[in-house]
Amino acid sequence: MDRNAVFGGVREGGERGVRVTRAMARAMGGVCASSKPSFKKEGKNKKKSLDKGRAVLADVTNVCRKQQNKKCSTSKSQIRGGCKKKSTNGVSNASIQVSSTQGHVRTNIAKDLSTTSTLQSHDSIVAERLEDRELVLPCVSISMRGHVMEDIDMISEELKHSDGLGIVDIDSVELKDPLIWSSYSPDIYSNICVREFERRPLADYMDELQQDITPSMRGVLIDWLVEVSEEYKLVPDTLYLTVNLIDRFLSRSLIQKQRLQLLGITCMLIASKYEEICAPPVEEFCFITDNTYTKAEVLKMESEVLNLLHFQLSVPTTKTFLRRFILAAQSSYKVSYVELDFLVNYLAELTLVEYSFLQFLPSLIAASAVLLARWTLNQSEHPWNSTMEHYTNYKMSELKTTVLALADLQLDTKGCPLNAIREKYKQQKFMSVANLPLKPVQSLFQSQV
Template structure:
């Protein structure tokens, strides 16, 4: 009897050989207080195990990829201790060239998205319905409809012309924010292409710019007259480092030119200690980036690039000081402003446009940023001299100056002779300046390796 009573218990606890029904499961639960575990077939277990491993593997791969993408790339930071060393600019060649910044990821995708959004945001004005007289509509509906169609077509043609002009202006703005300093030849013959009113307006704009460069111009002797703790060599070391910073963050050339302009204008009015010179440099580049760039670097990035020598609060305080001292006058013509126009005029006189001409002229113009002695020349004179010397370097079979350049630059060849001669000495590096950031920049293939070119001797007949 005992064996018979234990048989149901053993039978219930054992794994069933067939399919279990709901009634049997409920009976077992009520009888023993548990639900028997049903073993799955071997094929189902293998499928679930493989599926689980696949999900875990995919999750691990996504986690590793996200970690690798979010991990910041190592970047070398620079403290301009050499600025405080007066004799460093002339002692060795490794003053600043030893500190090379690692390239940052190119922000071209963000720039393209910003440009596409900016262009798509332009709205086409709605076409106003043409007014029709009441009598004509009542008497002859066909004539009124034809009149409306003709008016609509005429208005569509006018709006098409307006959109074409806006597209040309937007292309000029895009060209102004290109990473490369080279200019493509798009200057064509103006006779018959430009309307007289547009030509007059452009001439008036550049006339105002030439007047503005005289008003907001740094002093050419502020080092001797005002500054006592910094020297010309320290200024050159700072600008040479800022050239590397601009390459690190892929800033447009206009930002670099405006940065140097802000530094010189501030130093023309304020005494500054050498410990604050690098702070002035990064603050001026921050202001210029906000004015010229589409995606300007943050304040923290400029602090990081100096190895956190200055805090964010110090940079913001210096920013307020610079802006208040300059009266928020940031719209100033630089050498790059005039060089863009003069290069178009130079390309017009050539049968085949030359990209090398634009690269060489930009290289010569940027060389003047480091040399303190070029502050005595106006930016328009420096731009004209760069075009003159670039044309003479590439082609000695023809005179580098003609009536077209004389018209668009407002300078004769005799007016820029002194600046051209000084620029040629700077190109040949007769003073053996060890600051080579700009020369290394223009030795790259994307700039046609124009830093390796030298110009022949200048003769007096070129300026007569």
């Protein structure tokens, strides 16, 4: 599978793609070895764009150090394969073992009978003790099974009622790829809806904790990391997880501005190891900062981040919810609307740079991006229906504040100079969705009052 042609679950040709995991790569016959991305630099154009980002980062990085022009050689990943040793024993050895085993059958049966009688007497004693303590374990298991069956019946009843309300079952086997575990989707997303409350950064850590950095410095860092992710062709999940790790670390630990870029590349290194099949080596992240930081400093920072966050890397980000919400939105169309996927992902990525969007839950941002994208592309029909409300668990009135803030962000009412995401989605491979004119959304919410 060509990862470079896939973004947000949609290929350039419009075909919906499946996210490749390490297990799937092994099953497909060594995808990691054949499709390993090249971490060598591709000419001077990309180098100049990254240098521009580094110049902007001069205010928030360690400018006292002398920048070096030496390039770190990319370490080549080696795939070590081991061969299993085959047994050299012949058929004769097997026959000898069978005959010797048959000789002990009678003695083993006698031992088993004696052991069984002993166990039966022991079980009777244990049963009497359990009766004295009034512990009836079979009843507990039966009650637990009863609860499970009640939950299953409740889910099936909800699906029956949803058909009458015009809700499309996006988890049906007919509509889904067989490689996707559609039967577990409701349980998975119910779980991550709880997790997004547990593992989210503080919305006001800049005022409450940090003293040497500002929201604008954070924006400059993330805007530069967007360029880095494009340079190394990282999957979108890596970028979202990187921003989450940065904000969670800054919510708990005080940091100086000289180490802010070090924190950024370290979090991207961690996210790459977690999300990518073939992650860039540490030396590449040192080189991307013009060797401002050494390999030892990055590894030390990596240990500090992981220990502070207790190695909790399984975090539901906005991208996690986007996959399901976009699927629900696409159910309204007979043919997959590729432009909708790109526009939704563009709107969602715009929020990564803005510190003010930390006050909103990832699921709320994802739902708002889908609503705004559908309204931008088509005003002839209402962008929020019973299917969207069912799978997002948000009513349209609950999305008003976030949608209006997202619309202002798309219009760039504050004149933000950070344009890495806008330039990214002006490319033809994303159907230039960043150039689409925004439709006024205030009238949409007024009609709902």
